[in-house]
Amino acid sequence: MKVASTERSFDVESIRKDFPILLREVNGKPLVYFDNAATSQTPQQVIDAIVDYYSRYNANIHRGVHTLSQEATDAYEEARRKVQQHFNAAKAHEIIFTSGTTHAINLVASGFSTLLKVGDEIIVSALEHHSNIVPWQMLAEKTGAILKVIPMNEQGMLKMDEYQQLLSEKTKLVFVNHVSNALGTVNPIKEIIDSAHNRGAAVLVDGAQAAPHIKADMQELDVDFYAVSAHKMCGPTGVGMLYGKEEWLKKLPPYQGGGEMIATVTFEKTTYADLPHKFEAGTPDICGGIAFGAALDYMNSIGYENIAAYEHELLAYATQELLKIEDLRIYGTSVEKTAVISFNIGSIHPYDIGTIIDKLGIAVRTGHHCAQPIMDYYKIPGTVRASFAFYNTREEIDNFVGAVKRAKNMLS
Structure with missing residues (x-):
């Protein structure tokens, strides 16, 4: 399924300027922060x-x-x-x-x-x-x-x-x-x-x-x-x-x-x-x-309707691109969901993927996410969880997907 881009007054580049931390580098790479479900970043106004x-x-x-x-x-x-x-x-x-x-x-x-x-x-x-x-x-x-x-x-x-x-x-x-x-x-x-x-x-x-x-x-x-x-x-x-x-x-x-x-x-x-x-x-x-x-x-x-619509686009795009990776499984496929993707690739441990992509400047959460009964239901030790916010971009998703592919190749 191809995800169409929607033009709106929502200016993500302007919004990103409100968040000083998004300017920093991690391991020599621009920070891609996809751990928003754990803690969101703080704008200059706050x-x-x-x-x-x-x-x-x-x-x-x-x-x-x-x-x-x-x-x-x-x-x-x-x-x-x-x-x-x-x-x-x-x-x-x-x-x-x-x-x-x-x-x-x-x-x-x-x-x-x-x-x-x-x-x-x-x-x-x-x-x-x-x-x-x-x-x-x-x-x-x-x-x-x-x-x-x-x-x-x-x-x-x-x-x-x-x-x-x-x-x-x-x-x-x-x-x-x-x-x-x-x-x-x-x-x-x-x-x-x-x-x-x-x-x-x-x-x-x-x-x-x-x-x-x-x-x-x-x-x-x-x-x-x-x-x-x-x-x-x-x-x-x-x-x-x-x-x-x-x-x-x-x-x-x-x-x-x-x-x-x-x-x-x-x-x-x-x-x-x-x-x-x-x-x-x-x-x-x-x-x-x-x-x-x-x-x-x-x-x-910014407006919650604007936030929800933009984050839905990010979720749809990231889901589309991740599912192109062989052996990748997404956990949690409800039609009604927020901008969170939990996944594993084959038998690769989620911690190993998270460690490798961190070297590329990408922050995700790995493990059971303080929800062990869910992991027990799926009979897995944990997942890689990417969670998006309204200040994230498609370009960051592209970098993330590329990093995941690189980690898969290294660990397979």
């Missing part, structure tokens, strides 16, 4: 926001009467409102700043330890990152709840008919990713959410891999919890958010104790602060939150 914070108004937030503290507080809370607006949460206090998706998931899992009892059922999917498996296994062990798994098929899609059979009146919580980090599969989360709600169960969606590509609407989805990491969407590492419906956040107990999350403290009794501070103990990553807001501003200035 870097400037970080420098501006530490240069002009670095101070602790909330309750400070001095000017710097008030400026930092205003900027941090404005960032919270940007996150609220981006994800269309009904209220700003439904946005909890976290250190990332893993922190957010653990926060909810910890809270549900007080709500579950022996014999309750919780459901996970076979496509999850370890961060959306291990906390729930720990929860099941702690509470006596039963963990059930939605199976996957050969195309890397969930078996939705079997999901419907897993649901019952005992189901209390369903947790799935919006997009598979290992395969790029976009899950039918609206159907998953609606079906769970029909049985009275809550739903948590791991949105880490979706957020760079899909502008999820919390109210449209009617999801109970949604978690993302800023570093996958042009922001800094160490910051993310948990969206939770107000009714659920009020039910869950605090995840950590300390300053900021209290209303009053005596040695006899502590009362907790209102949302969102109830879940934000201690000094947060103030600069990270502000930079997260700047990253959302940047991505929205």
